[in-house]
Amino acid sequence: MGVKLLHRNGSRLLRTLVAVVLCIASLGLATPAAADVADGDNCWYAAPGSPPSKTVNYSATVQCDGPVRRIDATPASAADPPDGHFCEWVAPGSPPRKIDAKTVNYTAAVQCDGLVRRIELTVELLYHGLLVGPGVTVNGRTEVRLNTTTWGLGVTTPGACESGYYSGRATGTVQFLSGYPEFITASTDSHPVLLDCPPPDIPIPPPAMTVVNPGTQVTFVLDSVQLQMQATGGSGSYTWSATGLPPGLSIGTNGLITGVPRTVGRTNVTVTAVGGGQASTTFTWSVRREVCPTC
Numbered sequence: 001m002g003v004k005l006l007h008r009n010g011s012r013l014l015r016t017l018v019a020v021v022l023c024i025a026s027l028g029l030a031t032p033a034a035a036d037v038a039d040g041d042n043c044w045y046a047a048p049g050s051p052p053s054k055t056v057n058y059s060a061t062v063q064c065d066g067p068v069r070r071i072d073a074t075p076a077s078a079a080d081p082p083d084g085h086f087c088e089w090v091a092p093g094s095p096p097r098k099i100d101a102k103t104v105n106y107t108a109a110v111q112c113d114g115l116v117r118r119i120e121l122t123v124e125l126l127y128h129g130l131l132v133g134p135g136v137t138v139n140g141r142t143e144v145r146l147n148t149t150t151w152g153l154g155v156t157t158p159g160a161c162e163s164g165y166y167s168g169r170a171t172g173t174v175q176f177l178s179g180y181p182e183f184i185t186a187s188t189d190s191h192p193v194l195l196d197c198p199p200p201d202i203p204i205p206p207p208a209m210t211v212v213n214p215g216t217q218v219t220f221v222l223d224s225v226q227l228q229m230q231a232t233g234g235s236g237s238y239t240w241s242a243t244g245l246p247p248g249l250s251i252g253t254n255g256l257i258t259g260v261p262r263t264v265g266r267t268n269v270t271v272t273a274v275g276g277g278q279a280s281t282t283f284t285w286s287v288r289r290e291v292c293p294t295c
Contacts, residue, residue, distance in 0.1 A: 038066045083177045084114030084149060087184070089170075095193035096125060096168050102160040104195055106168030108188060109152030118175040119151040120144045128165035128192045135167055135192070160200055165192035209234040209279035211271060217285040219246070219261050229255035235276030244269040246287050261287040 046061035062071055090109040099105045106125045122142040126135030139158050145151040153170075169189040176182055212230040219225055229251070231238050240255040244267045249259035251271065264287050272280040 039068075041065060043068065043071075082114040083179070084112035084116040084174075085176065085179050087112040087116065087119075087172075087174045089172075089186070089188045090150075090152070092188045093190050094168075095190040096166040096195070097193075098161070098195055098197075099156070101198055103156050104161045104166050104197075105154055105156045106166070106190075107152060107154035108168065108170030108172075109150060110172045110174065111150045112174065113149075115147060115149055115177060116174050117177050118144060118146050118173075119148060120173040121151055121153045122171045123153045123155050124169045125155045125157065126167045126169060126192075127162070128167065130164045132165045132192050135169075161195065161197040162200070163195065163197045165194050167192040206235060206276040207233040209273065209275070209277040211273050211279045211281040213281040213283055216283060217269075219285070219287050220290045221262060221264060221287060222260055225249055225257060225259055225261065227257040229257065229271050229273070231255070231273040231275075231279060233277065233279070234273075238273040238275035240271065240273055242269060242271045244285075246285055249285075263287060264289050 043062055043064040046063045064071075087110050090111050094107075096104050096106040104125065106123065108121065108123050110119055110121060112119075120142065121144075122140065124137050124140035127138045128135050139155045141153065141155055143153055151172075167190050169187070171185065171187040173183060173185040176184075210232050212232070214227060214229065217227065229240060238255065239253055240251050242251040242257065245251065245257065245259075246261045246263065246265065246267055246269075248262045249257055251257045255271075255273065257271075266284060266286045268282055269285045270280055270282045272278065
């Protein structure tokens with residue numbers, strides 16, 4: 001009887017201990033946890049703008065006001081310029097100028113504070129005459145440069161310049177990589193400036209052409225003929241032709257009349273030369289039979 005009581009009591013004690021353990025465990029689940037740190041909302045560079053040191057090429061640190069999921073610490077290439085957000089004309093209002101005795105040039109350039117996607121530039125050179133009248137475009141061009149920080153463009157007089165007033169006009173459109181607005185267009189121009197140019201070259205016409213008249217020609221039948229025609233003026237290089245030559249004679253392109261006449265008679269010959277002009281001369285050519293063939 002005593003043993004059974006102890007067994008029952010032991011069993012009851014064991015059940016009580018298990019219940020206490022479970023209660024403690026359940027109480028442990030309700031124990032307050034450590035206070036959670038709020039999520040980060042702002043991050044910044046620690047000591048921004050710090051220069052490289054002698055032992056380290058360059059280092060940068062990011063500090064946040066709370067936990068963040070990820071910070072990409074891969075360093076950007078130092079060769080990549082930052083995105084541009086501001087562009088301006090380089091030396092706006094600069095007038096055209098002479099680059100040599102007969103050439104007038106106008107140049108305009110855009111400079112940005114960082115890399116931009118696209119710069120389109122239109123440049124015009126205007127001539128106002130000697131009395132500063134309305135400008136007339138004498139030359140203009142439009143070109144585009146991609147992924148750049150600066151872009152300049154120039155135009156010149158298409159030929160020899162004329163004395164008078166010149167001005168320039170330029171329009172640029174920039175497309176930015178980021179920010180708003182994406183496109184910005186601006187123009188610039190210059191006041192007219194007086195430039196002296198030498199007088200235009202006036203071509204000197206070649207002197208008038210003349211074909212030298214060789215005088216009356218007398219030839220006997222079957223005698224060999226060689227007569228060189230001459231000319232002056234023009235270009236100095238001539239092409240020759242002739243009409244009325246006695247049968248058996250002809251003229252070459254160099255003006256040499258050659259051949260053997262075979263018919264007695266008298267003709268009027270006209271020789272023409274062409275070269276920087278045209279000229280002709282006319283003369284008489286007689287072909288006779290020899291009085292004494294055996295003398």
